[in-house]
Amino acid sequence: MHNPQLNKHGELQHLLTIEGLPRAVVTRILDTASSFVGVGDRDVKKVPLMRGKSVFNLFFENSTRTRTTFEIASKRLSADVINLNISASSASKGESLLDTIDNLAAMHADMFVVRHAQSGAPYLIAKHLIDTHQPHVHVVNAGDGRHAHPTQGLLDMYTIRHYKKDFSNLTVAVVGDILHSRVARSDIHGLTTLGVPEVRAIGPRTLLPTGLEQMGVRVFTDMNEGLKGVDVIIMLRLQNERMSGALLPSAQEYFKSYGLTPERLALAKPDAIVMHPGPMNRGVEIDSAVADGAQAVILPQVTFGIAVRMAVMSMLAGS
Amino acid sequence: MTMTDLDLDAEALYAQLEQQVKTGLAGTSRLAIVGIYSGGAWLAERLARSLGVTDTGNIDVSFYRDDYAQKGLHPDVRPSQINFDVNGATILLVDDVLYTGRTTRAAINTLFDYGRPAKIMLAALIDRGGRQLPVAADYVAKQINVADHELLILQKTDDGRLSLTVDHA
Numbered sequence: 001m002h003n004p005q006l007n008k009h010g011e012l013q014h015l016l017t018i019e020g021l022p023r024a025v026v027t028r029i030l031d032t033a034s035s036f037v038g039v040g041d042r043d044v045k046k047v048p049l050m051r052g053k054s055v056f057n058l059f060f061e062n063s064t065r066t067r068t069t070f071e072i073a074s075k076r077l078s079a080d081v082i083n084l085n086i087s088a089s090s091a092s093k094g095e096s097l098l099d100t101i102d103n104l105a106a107m108h109a110d111m112f113v114v115r116h117a118q119s120g121a122p123y124l125i126a127k128h129l130i131d132t133h134q135p136h137v138h139v140v141n142a143g144d145g146r147h148a149h150p151t152q153g154l155l156d157m158y159t160i161r162h163y164k165k166d167f168s169n170l171t172v173a174v175v176g177d178i179l180h181s182r183v184a185r186s187d188i189h190g191l192t193t194l195g196v197p198e199v200r201a202i203g204p205r206t207l208l209p210t211g212l213e214q215m216g217v218r219v220f221t222d223m224n225e226g227l228k229g230v231d232v233i234i235m236l237r238l239q240n241e242r243m244s245g246a247l248l249p250s251a252q253e254y255f256k257s258y259g260l261t262p263e264r265l266a267l268a269k270p271d272a273i274v275m276h277p278g279p280m281n282r283g284v285e286i287d288s289a290v291a292d293g294a295q296a297v298i299l300p301q302v303t304f305g306i307a308v309r310m311a312v313m314s315m316l317a318g319s
Numbered sequence: 320m321t322m323t324d325l326d327l328d329a330e331a332l333y334a335q336l337e338q339q340v341k342t343g344l345a346g347t348s349r350l351a352i353v354g355i356y357s358g359g360a361w362l363a364e365r366l367a368r369s370l371g372v373t374d375t376g377n378i379d380v381s382f383y384r385d386d387y388a389q390k391g392l393h394p395d396v397r398p399s400q401i402n403f404d405v406n407g408a409t410i411l412l413v414d415d416v417l418y419t420g421r422t423t424r425a426a427i428n429t430l431f432d433y434g435r436p437a438k439i440m441l442a443a444l445i446d447r448g449g450r451q452l453p454v455a456a457d458y459v460a461k462q463i464n465v466a467d468h469e470l471l472i473l474q475k476t477d478d479g480r481l482s483l484t485v486d487h488a
Contacts, residue, residue, distance in 0.1 A: 031395075038399060043434050314392050
């Protein structure tokens with residue numbers, strides 16, 4: 001089937017997931033992002049590419065950080081940004097998702113940045129725009145349910161390439177609640193697309209989805225085993241609500257088995273980097289000594305995230 | 320690729336341009352040299368070395384082009400690099416071929432987002448006419464007429480030598 005993310009010229013039309021994106025497209029996004037990184041250091045931190053375009057941030061689920069970085073990225077591209085707090089607006093009055101989209105498209109929206117608790121919501125919107133012949137309107141998935149968070153995955157790939165230069169000899173471990181994590185899924189697709197030879201998933205059996213091996217991932221339930229010799233450690237946030245769901249005994253127990261401490265970090269390669277998508281739970285999945293340590297690249301991830309989102313949006317708006 | 324009857328020796332043209340720039344800019348204080356990717360960057364690097372100028376930079380004008388709405392973002396954008404304080408500097412902008420003037424306009428806009436220069440000048444290896452904006456070069460090695468459908472392309476070999484070819488669009 002035709003990939004709905006690409007137009008007939010093979011250019012990015014919507015960004016819904018990293019899964020199935022050609023490696024050349026992923027690489028081009030990272031290359032383009034590298035040109036945007038320097039824009040943040042200048043007197044004028046804006047370029048005029050998206051002047052006159054309207055970007056609608058549709059956050060059906062709260063996320064201050066992701067919404068803010070998309071807003072900054074849009075503004076640095078000179079677009080007009082409209083933030084819609086959906087939970088407080090028409091959705092609560094019973095308007096359907098696609099009616100909301102049609103109304104905003106009638107206001108001449110050029111791009112929708114969509115965060116939704118339901119997996120597949122951004123697909124539904126993109127398909128609707130294709131079916132109603134509105135190719136000038138683009139969709140960026142800013143996280144849908146457990147499914148995907150492609151810009152987080154891409155900024156993680158950017159960060160890894162920045163520090164490790166090359167993907168072809170790396171061992172990368174993703175640690176924590178992989179079952180509920182759209183970030184983990186996007187990271188795994190990004191890593192395999194870019195040719196990382198060994199991707200590991202580390203976590204308690206109750207938080208590991210089935211089918212990881214089919215994605216080419218090595219699974220570890222013993223963190224000390226899993227961290228041996230890795231180049232990159234991607235920690236995932238442990239969502240507090242998982243404790244109540246009987247999947248885990250307690251935060252303290254979790255930290256004892258899966259918290260990243262300096263002792264555990266020493267099992268990885270000496271130059272290993274530590275990543276985290278934020279927000280961090282210090283003392284739950286990561287020790288403060290590691291989070292603030294020399295090997296952590298958690299704040300550079302945030303900075304690179306803006307450049308990566310600028311790259312994605314400018315490629316979409318120009319397609 | 321077809322060569323027209325134009326005899327374009329890029330190395331000889333570069334030598335002329337370098338001589339003009341050396342004469343014209345001798346003694347200029349706070350002089351900086353900035354190349355426009357890709358051909359202009361090669362020329363700027365050589366000019367800076369030859370003039371002993373250490374304030375240098377290269378810019379990619381893709382984020383400032385006026386054809387983004389028609390053509391989208393250029394697939395090979397490179398990071399712009401400016402290693403000096405643009406505020407108050409006298410900047411020699413270097414491009415390989417001056418044509419419509421749109422690239423020059425985009426390059427000037429790019430520079431202004433780094434600061435307010437005292438002065439910007441333009442050097443080009445070739446002025447092929449066909450201007451669509453009120454832009455003129457301060458230093459140019461050769462003025463020629465080239466048909467609209469022909470592209471002049473500056474290339475650099477592995478040993479650093481420059482050559483010019485004419486391609487049919």
